[in-house]
Amino acid sequence: xxxxxxxxxxxxxxxxxxxxxxxxxxxxxxxxxxxxxxxxxxxxxxxxxxxxxxxxxxxxxxxxxxxxxxxxxxxxxxxxxxxxxxxxxxxxxxxxxxxxxxxxxxxxxxxxxxxxxxxxxxxxxxxxxxxxxxxxxxxxxxxxxxxxxxxxxxxxxxxxxxxxxxxxxxxxxxxxxxxxxxxxxxxxxxxxxxxxxxxxxxxxxxxxxxxxxxxxxxxxxxxxxxxxxxxxxxxxxxxxxxxxxxxxxxxxxxxxxxxxxxxxxxxxxxxxxxxxxxxxxxxxxxxx
Numbered sequence: 085x086x087x088x089x090x091x092x093x094x095x096x097x098x099x100x101x102x103x104x105x106x107x108x109x110x111x112x113x114x115x116x117x118x119x120x121x122x123x124x125x126x127x128x129x130x131x132x133x134x135x136x137x138x139x140x141x142x143x144x145x146x147x148x149x150x151x152x153x154x155x156x157x158x159x160x161x162x163x164x165x166x167x168x169x170x171x172x173x174x175x176x177x178x179x180x181x182x183x184x185x186x187x188x189x190x191x192x193x194x195x196x197x198x199x200x201x202x203x204x205x206x207x208x209x210x211x212x213x214x215x216x217x218x219x220x221x222x223x224x225x226x227x228x229x230x231x232x233x234x235x236x237x238x239x240x241x242x243x244x245x246x247x248x249x250x251x252x253x254x255x256x257x258x259x260x261x262x263x264x265x266x267x268x269x270x271x272x273x274x275x276x277x278x279x280x281x282x283x284x285x286x287x288x289x290x291x292x293x294x295x296x297x298x299x300x301x302x303x304x305x306x307x308x309x310x311x312x313x314x315x316x317x318x319x320x321x322x323x324x325x326x327x328x329x330x331x332x333x334x335x336x337x338x339x340x341x342x343x344x345x346x347x348x349x350x351x352x353x354x355x356x357x358x359x360x361x362x363x364x365x366x367x368x369x370x371x372x
Contacts, residue, residue, distance in 0.1 A: 241322050245285025255286045267300035288318040304334040325360035341371045
């Protein structure tokens, strides 16, 4: 009885890899070839007759064909599985590409937002700097206005006092008009100043120059009143002797020589060492 080799039990395990499966198929083919050689050797040795040999060969061919068909089917199955695996892998790759593209888009959006925020921060910094600059300018302007409103120390003809900026401006403006020779306007401004600032440190000087403005416009009577009020209120003022001399000149212009001489005598007695006293002596010599 012919003993044929048995089919290997490990030829079709479910968990084998594609390489293992192909190797086992090659093994099956080698077993079939070995069987053919064995049958041929038996035939040559005369171990069995021709009918049995043909039957064995046919049976062997049938088995080999079955094995080959099974191997091809398995190969097809493996190829299908490989195709499916490749398709799944391609799908996963596509999904990963889409995910990467989406992440890249999100990253670009984040970069754009970051650039926008940086731009906003820079603009905010510029706005803050501008506000600070304006606040500084405003503070300086306020300080300047406050300084203008605050009383300022003034020294006039040896007398020191405090005066507001506007008070100082108005006096200096009226005095400038007087020096320009506009006696009418100067007298108006000086009288207005004296009414507006009755307690001003400029009061005595304003009254003295008001007398001069009135003298310049030939209002001798009112000039005498202002000069006399000046001497009465400020007898120690540096210009008090000059005020008495101006009174005497007004009286002389009014053709009142007698009164003018009395005024000059008053000047010489009250301020004998003043420059105005020397002018008074010369003036007395000319009065008749």
